[in-house]
Amino acid sequence: MSFVFRTALLAVVLSTPGGSFAQETRIFEPADGSYSFQYPHGFTLNHMFADGTGEATGVTASSMENGDVLITFLGPRDPGDIPAVSEQNRQAIVDEFTKAIAVLPSIKFNSAAMTTMLGRPAVDMVFTRKRFKNVAINRYVFTIRDGKAYNFECIYREDKAERFAPACDLAVSTVSLREAD
Numbered sequence: 001m002s003f004v005f006r007t008a009l010l011a012v013v014l015s016t017p018g019g020s021f022a023q024e025t026r027i028f029e030p031a032d033g034s035y036s037f038q039y040p041h042g043f044t045l046n047h048m049f050a051d052g053t054g055e056a057t058g059v060t061a062s063s064m065e066n067g068d069v070l071i072t073f074l075g076p077r078d079p080g081d082i083p084a085v086s087e088q089n090r091q092a093i094v095d096e097f098t099k100a101i102a103v104l105p106s107i108k109f110n111s112a113a114m115t116t117m118l119g120r121p122a123v124d125m126v127f128t129r130k131r132f133k134n135v136a137i138n139r140y141v142f143t144i145r146d147g148k149a150y151n152f153e154c155i156y157r158e159d160k161a162e163r164f165a166p167a168c169d170l171a172v173s174t175v176s177l178r179e180a181d
Contacts, residue, residue, distance in 0.1 A: 025170065031055050035073060038174040040167050046070055059171075061164065067134060067157040069164050071171050075150030085121045085143050087114055093123045097140055106130045107138070117143045117172050118150060124172075128158065137161060141172045150175075 024041040039059045046062075048054025058072035082093060094112045102109055110126040122143035129136045135158040142151040152175070154168035 028056070028059055028171075030057075033178055035175060035177050037071075037073060037171040037176070039071060039171055043069075043071070043167065046072070061167070066160060066164075068136065068155050069157075069160070069167075070153070070155045071168060072153045073150070073171070073175060074153060076148035077150075079144045079147070079149035082144060082149070085123055087121075090114060090123050093142060094125055097125055097142070098127075101127055101138065101140070104129075110137075115141065115172065117141055117152070118145045118175060118177065120145050122172075134159070137165075139165075139168055141168075145177070 025038040026041060026043075027036050028039055028045070029036040040061075043059040043061045045056040046058045046060035048057050058070060060071075061069040063069075080096070082089065082096070085093065090112060094109065098109045101107060107127055107129045110128050112123055112125045115122050115124045120143045122141050125140045125142070127138045127140070129138055137154075137156055137158050139154040139156075140151050141154075142149065144150070152168065152172055154164075154171070156164035156168075
């Protein structure tokens with residue numbers, strides 16, 4: 001294979017979401033219809049109870065091979081002392097999440113970056129959690145809209161991030177709230 005052909009092929013693969021071609025998606029909507037988001041076809045509904053009963057709370061691709069893989073949207077809730085999300089208060093938001101999430105020595109804050117969600121600035125925070133021989137990524141994407149706080153929680157193994165981080169990105173980029181009647 002020529003160098004030019006391999007370079008062009010690599011560029012095509014890297015420019016497609018998750019390194020795959022046109023992936024089929026589905027739409028998650030809770031029973032009350034208050035919001036919706038898209039997720040990859042290979043995920044299934046995640047229910048409130050482990051036996052598969054109760055309301056669907058998000059989506060999952062958890063298995064023995066994948067480990068825990070969950071995408072859950074949370075909110076609306078009171079934003080506390082945070083009136084809005086911006087670069088100026090990103091560290092305060094990270095500090096609040098770190099205080100609430102990194103309660104065990106095995107959980108460490110990894111990174112935070114600005115993004116958008118629900119058409120608003122959002123903070124995308126990554127925490128790692130060492131558990132036995134695996135490291136899990138707990139990712140929280142947080143924003144405030146119309147005086148209410150919302151966030152995604154995405155969980156997947158660090159060694160599976162290339163496969164599952166794009167699913168979290170898809171959910172974050174497609175979430176929408178049902179407009180009030």
